[in-house]
Amino acid sequence: MYVTYVLYSFKYNRLYIGYTSDLINRFKSHQQLATKGFTVKYRPWFVIEVCCFNTKKEAMEKENYFKSGHGRDFIRNQILPRYF
Template sequence: MYTVYVLHSLVYDKIYIGYTGNLANRLLSHNELSTKGWTVRYRPWDLLYQEEYTSKEEALRRERELKSAQGRVFIRGLLV
């Protein structure tokens, strides 16, 4: 299973969209383990949204949709 996820940094009002095969480990990486990268600058991250897919291809396609203009409108709508 693959999970497409959306993180939100309340402190900085930033959104991060990604996909992974292990959501728990990925969240730990975003919030604690990583020492470099974009998400390190905007900690802490809260899980805002997630969807599960059986194939990597489906998850990647949905990640791209969420990163589009319409996808970002959908995500921002979750914050209201």
């Protein structure tokens, strides 16, 4: 199983979008283990959306959608308001 996930940094008002087959370890990497890269700068992260798929291709397609302008608008207008 593959998942597409959206992370949000409330402190910095930043989004991070990715996909993986191991969400727990990937999140742990973003949150604690990584020593360089985008996610290190904007900790702490919170998982605000997870979409599950049977294939890597489907997960990648959803990731690409979320990274598009329409997808980011969807996240900001439909997903983020749940947390405020």
